[in-house]
Amino acid sequence: MASMKEINLRIKSITGTRQITKAMELVAISKLSKARERTERCRPFYNELYQALCDISTTSTAKDSPYCQAREAKKSCIIVIAGDRGLAGGYNNNLFKLFEELSADKNVCVLPIGKRSVDYCTRKGYEIISSEYSSVEDIDVGDCFEIAGSLCEMFSECTFDELYVVYTNFASMLTQDPGTLKILPLDASISANTSDNHRFMLVEPGAEAVFNSIVPDSVAGLIWGTVCESFTSELAARRTAMESATSNADDIIADLQLKYNKARKSSITQQITEIVSGAGAE
Amino acid sequence: MSTFHLKIVSPDGVFFDGEAKQLSIRSIDGEIAVLKGHIPFLTAVAVGECRLYVNDGEVPKTAACCGGMLNVSDEEVLLAPTTFEWADDIDIERAEAAMSRAEALLQSASTDADRKIAKRKLERANLRIKVAKKA
Numbered sequence: 001m002a003s004m005k006e007i008n009l010r011i012k013s014i015t016g017t018r019q020i021t022k023a024m025e026l027v028a029i030s031k032l033s034k035a036r037e038r039t040e041r042c043r044p045f046y047n048e049l050y051q052a053l054c055d056i057s058t059t060s061t062a063k064d065s066p067y068c069q070a071r072e073a074k075k076s077c078i079i080v081i082a083g084d085r086g087l088a089g090g091y092n093n094n095l096f097k098l099f100e101e102l103s104a105d106k107n108v109c110v111l112p113i114g115k116r117s118v119d120y121c122t123r124k125g126y127e128i129i130s131s132e133y134s135s136v137e138d139i140d141v142g143d144c145f146e147i148a149g150s151l152c153e154m155f156s157e158c159t160f161d162e163l164y165v166v167y168t169n170f171a172s173m174l175t176q177d178p179g180t181l182k183i184l185p186l187d188a189s190i191s192a193n194t195s196d197n198h199r200f201m202l203v204e205p206g207a208e209a210v211f212n213s214i215v216p217d218s219v220a221g222l223i224w225g226t227v228c229e230s231f232t233s234e235l236a237a238r239r240t241a242m243e244s245a246t247s248n249a250d251d252i253i254a255d256l257q258l259k260y261n262k263a264r265k266s267s268i269t270q271q272i273t274e275i276v277s278g279a280g281a282e
Numbered sequence: 283m284s285t286f287h288l289k290i291v292s293p294d295g296v297f298f299d300g301e302a303k304q305l306s307i308r309s310i311d312g313e314i315a316v317l318k319g320h321i322p323f324l325t326a327v328a329v330g331e332c333r334l335y336v337n338d339g340e341v342p343k344t345a346a347c348c349g350g351m352l353n354v355s356d357e358e359v360l361l362a363p364t365t366f367e368w369a370d371d372i373d374i375e376r377a378e379a380a381m382s383r384a385e386a387l388l389q390s391a392s393t394d395a396d397r398k399i400a401k402r403k404l405e406r407a408n409l410r411i412k413v414a415k416k417a
Contacts, residue, residue, distance in 0.1 A: 041295040048291050049362050052353045201322040205311040213326035214351040
């Protein structure tokens with residue numbers, strides 16, 4: 001059996017670890033409620049926008065816009081939204097796995113968002129458009145507009161032919177599913193009402209002017225929605241991971257405490273035996 | 283009374299979801315109004331005042347509305363602006379502070395892109411002040 005001193009040291013070190021995991025859990029919880037509120041406020045906008053874009057892409061006028069025309073995918077751009085920090089269970093790994101699957105047979109360039117994502121893409125040697133956005137936490141709507149503006153410009157200049165987002169969908173506090181979203185070109189095949197393809201829609205003042213104005217705005221809205229979802233998922237994942245780490249630490253501490261008490265008891269018994277036998281010898 | 287279903291959603295939440303009589307906004311092509319039975323219609327929204335008539339003979343609700351799109355379909359009208367603020371919610375002091383900041387930015391802007399951003403910010407701040415003062 002390990003000595004009392006050794007056990008005591010281990011208890012101390014695990015107590016220290018437990019303090020850290022507990023603190024991280026509390027930080028995640030306090031940030032989570034705010035992030036969740038933001039996601040919930042943004043969700044109706046995101047859903048409506050996505051549905052509207054899909055519907056618009058089925059109309060006959062939309063076919064004139066380069067944003068709606070599918071062209072041969074020589075190069076794809078992928079926005080990878082991961083976390084700023086680790087210690088969030090499988091959050092980052094699951095996302096990167098999905099990203100690898102998506103990019104496997106494609107010629108890709110990447111726009112990483114979040115520190116982990118920037119690190120990962122740099123390490124793997126992907127072509128990076130900008131590593132400016134290395135903090136998911138600090139991104140605001142304005143940044144999304146910047147991203148969307150420059151990406152749409154690149155898309156219309158044919159720098160790349162497809163735009164995807166890899167993000168994590170916040171389903172509930174306990175489940176977060178990584179997912180991909182194809183943003184550009186606007187895809188008519190996703191729309192719910194495929195029955196009346198090429199329906200008529202009046203577009204004023206002209207398809208080009210309208211699409212040039214609304215597509216960057218909408219892309220920004222979609223990116224913002226996915227950023228919100230991802231950030232909330234990261235916090236929820238971290239909360240769950242840290243909660244179980246803390247309870248594991250509690251279990252280990254209880255177990256060690258028991259061992260420590262046993263060791264203490266046997267050492268006291270031994271000492272008494274020694275004293276008694278010493279007294280008997282006299 | 284002839285009404286249509288209107289939804290106003292921005293990244294900051296749902297601002298209106300219900301029956302409305304008339305919606306007036308400024309599109310990139312100029313001021314437009316939507317009534318019941320409008321044909322399917324799509325346009326981009328410019329920086330401008332938005333007026334919403336819910337009931338007959340009532341003073342319209344006004345708001346500052348910038349960017350995004352207006353999508354009229356057979357079922358409903360969707361206004362998805364980039365920023366949207368009801369006149370009552372606008373903080374005039376903040377808007378004025380934003381305006382002086384934007385003016386300073388415009389003065390100090392060195393590149394065309396910076397100037398464009400500053401101009402847009404100034405335009406937005408102006409609109410918010412105008413809408414707030416009217417209410």
